[in-house]
Amino acid sequence: MERNLNSLLKWSIENTVPSQAPAANGANGTNGTNGTTAVTTHSSDTTTPTTPAATAATTPSQTNGTTSAAAASSKLNPEIISALFGGPSEAELMRxxxxxLTDETATPDNRLIAFDNLEQLIESLDNANNLEPLGLWAPLLGLLAHGEADMRRMAAWCVGTAVQNNARTQERLLAEGGVPILVALATREGEDVAVRRKAIFALSSAVRNCQPAMDAAAAxxxxxxxxxxVDAGDMDAVDGVIEWLRGKVNGAVAA
Known part of the structure; x- marks a missing residue:
């Protein structure tokens, strides 16, 4: 939400019309009685007073340019609009x-849409970290055992996204017992190939630079x-394990 508030502040500054103090009477050629500026044009020997209305005309290109600039600066993204009008927060969207996802009466299409939304939300480091306080780790890992392959695949994908380059969520996944589940999915013969590949992706994200998770996977x-x-900080060594797992999947496909 802090990001949205900063964007909202920026938008408000950009769209604030600065106040203009009236010019002092008589200054810059202003008539003291009615504040009208006298603009004169000279011909051979006549002087014709011209009112501001006559000189205020602008070309269409000038008008359109001003309008376009104003329109561009007034745009707000949906998250900021939600913040303004009390829409759901990202934490509420995750819940x-x-x-x-855990509603057995939900249609498969709606579940996959919900999974896609959740995966996009937890691409944010803050949202991934919020899986723990929101109590979402347990149900997410539970979906790795769902009866439908697409659900297991998407669950593994979300886990991999949540723990990628994130020490806090790597530790949480380990504490929740997620590493053995992912290894079981990645190595299970007869498991859907797409599920196994996403489980390998999740393992790859979970063990890099996280020695306890790497040790748990090795066990x-x-x-x-x-x-x-395997040294979790040695990327070549970690890659060796991951490639070995992928080779087992590719061998199963070839067979």
């Missing part, structure tokens, strides 16, 4: 999305012959 992978100690 609403999860309500749809789970030991049953598959890949339990060697």
């Amino acid at each position: 609403a999305a999860m309500e749809v 789970e992978l030991s049953a598959h012959g890949k339990g060697d100690k």
Whole structure:
């Protein structure tokens, strides 16, 4: 919301019309009685007074340019409008999305739309961090075991987005027991290929620069012959594990 308030402040400043104090009587050729500026034009030997109305005409291009500039500076994005008129916050939108996702009466299309909305929201670091205080980690990880492959795939995608380059959410995923679930999805024979690939993406995001998560993944992978100690800060070593997992998926597809 702080970002929206800053944008709102900027918009208000841009659209504030500065006050103009009236010129002093008689200054700059102003008539002292009615404040009218006398503008004269000279011909050979006559002087014709011209009123401001006659000199105030502007060309269409000038008018259009001014209008366009005003229109451009008055634009507000939907988030700012929501802030102005009491619309839902991003935290409320995250809760609403999860309500749809956990509603067994919701249509598959609506659930996938809710997942897409949630994934876009948690691309923001602040929103990803809010998964914990909002109590959304448990239901999100629960969706990794959903009966529909598309739901498992989208859940893995959201997890991967939430923990990418984010030490706080990496730690939270580990604390919630999410690493073993992701390893199980990534290595499960007969699992939908798209689900396995998104689970690998989530694992890749979860273990990089997070040694406890890397150790937890290695412990789970030991049953598959890949339990060697890996330095979570060594990107080449981490890539080796991830590529090994992808190779298992590609081999299953080829078979």
